[in-house]
Amino acid sequence: MRKISATTIHPVTSVPLTDSVIVLQDNKIKSIDPLSDHDPSSVEFHDGELIPGFINTHCHLELSHMKGKVDTGTGLIPFISSVVKYRDISQDLIDQAIVDADQEMYDNGIVAVGDISNKSDTAHTKSRSAISYYTFLEMFDFLQSGLTAETIKQYKEAFEQQSSDGTNKKNFVPHAPYTVTPDLFKYIREQSPEDCTISIHNQETIDENILFEHKEGQFLDFYKGFEMPLTDFSPTGKGSIHYAMQHMDSTKRSLFVHNTMTSTQDIKSAHEWSDKVYWATCANANLYIENRLPDYKSFLDQEAKMTIGTDSLTSNWQLSILEEMKTIHKYQSFVTFDTLLQWATINGAEALGYDQSLGSIDVGKSPGLNLLYNEDAPKFDLATCKVKKLV
Numbered sequence: 001m002r003k004i005s006a007t008t009i010h011p012v013t014s015v016p017l018t019d020s021v022i023v024l025q026d027n028k029i030k031s032i033d034p035l036s037d038h039d040p041s042s043v044e045f046h047d048g049e050l051i052p053g054f055i056n057t058h059c060h061l062e063l064s065h066m067k068g069k070v071d072t073g074t075g076l077i078p079f080i081s082s083v084v085k086y087r088d089i090s091q092d093l094i095d096q097a098i099v100d101a102d103q104e105m106y107d108n109g110i111v112a113v114g115d116i117s118n119k120s121d122t123a124h125t126k127s128r129s130a131i132s133y134y135t136f137l138e139m140f141d142f143l144q145s146g147l148t149a150e151t152i153k154q155y156k157e158a159f160e161q162q163s164s165d166g167t168n169k170k171n172f173v174p175h176a177p178y179t180v181t182p183d184l185f186k187y188i189r190e191q192s193p194e195d196c197t198i199s200i201h202n203q204e205t206i207d208e209n210i211l212f213e214h215k216e217g218q219f220l221d222f223y224k225g226f227e228m229p230l231t232d233f234s235p236t237g238k239g240s241i242h243y244a245m246q247h248m249d250s251t252k253r254s255l256f257v258h259n260t261m262t263s264t265q266d267i268k269s270a271h272e273w274s275d276k277v278y279w280a281t282c283a284n285a286n287l288y289i290e291n292r293l294p295d296y297k298s299f300l301d302q303e304a305k306m307t308i309g310t311d312s313l314t315s316n317w318q319l320s321i322l323e324e325m326k327t328i329h330k331y332q333s334f335v336t337f338d339t340l341l342q343w344a345t346i347n348g349a350e351a352l353g354y355d356q357s358l359g360s361i362d363v364g365k366s367p368g369l370n371l372l373y374n375e376d377a378p379k380f381d382l383a384t385c386k387v388k389k390l391v
Contacts, residue, residue: 004044281309
């Protein structure tokens with residue numbers, strides 16, 4: 001049995017606690033008691049803020065070998081082209097980078113990850129990791145109906161090799177509105193388990209909306225560059241999220257990722273479409289690729305269920321939910337620490353279907369425990385704090 005206390009305990013689902021102790025047995029919370037009920041010598045006391053383990057709702061673990069390979073600030077379309085170029089390197093380098101990235105996330109207090117996979121490279125690491133992985137087998141046929149059947153065949157093989165043992169989960173998901181035909185969306189709907197999450201990249205750049213509204217913009221040149229003319233595609237006259245919702249299942253948990261160009265009306269429409277909508281923001285990746293952030297005020301005003309992701313080391317300097325929180329608060333300081341903590345823990349756990357065991361400090365859960373602390377500051381300061389994984 002282990003007893004842990006701190007300056008402040010943040011259960012997330014209830015008000016912060018002081019003078020309290022968390023009693024753990026086999027890393028599961030047995031009780032949360034007044035500190036006075038226990039012999040002080042039996043309690044580990046830490047100066048700082050005690051919080052649940054972080055939930056990373058969006059990562060590309062298999063791209064970890066590309067750290068520092070792609071220039072910042074290029075915009076999404078040149079970024080995607082660069083990613084394709086660096087895919088084929090030594091498998092040993094790829095494998096070691098995956099192991100190292102998994103360890104980095106664990107050390108940074110992340111307990112569960114929604115991970116995008118296009119291949120099976122991450123399967124071995126995930127099967128051995130202390131982190132719970134929800135693998136999203138991401139499918140795309142580049143809006144080419146002639147590629148749909150081959151896409152399905154290719155990703156069936158990758159799906160079978162990915163782990164779904166223990167707390168790990170997996171299912172097929174669409175890549176983005178601009179890369180998935182209606183037929184491929186249909187296949188994904190038909191293959192989706194009853195209790196699952198469907199992740200999709202959404203409105204990461206203005207050209208995505210321009211494509212769907214007018215069939216104009218940089219995506220036309222992008223497809224021509226790959227000798228894939230969009231002859232089968234017709235504009236919808238609306239932002240890309242509306243095309244996605246038309247072809248997704250509103251009864252499943254839907255996780256829209258990035259949302260840099262998502263408008264207030266888009267958010268309202270999504271909430272009218274389904275009550276199981278979650279939004280993943282990857283602030284540092286947005287700055288790395290497009291040098292812009294979503295309008296978080298619109299999401300707060302609509303009471304959106306926000307979550308936090310890191311994206312990959314291709315588009316980020318590290319894999320740390322705490323660093324994402326710092327970035328959001330730095331540039332949009334009206335997003336409070338308590339709000340960010342909810343995004344980083346319980347909302348993410350709900351989005352990935354892990355909220356029965358993770359995401360909050362509640363009796364019966366095994367959420368992991370992180371300590372946020374400042375080495376030199378007299379009181380807690382999000383901007384300079386560090387994280388230490390305790391459980």
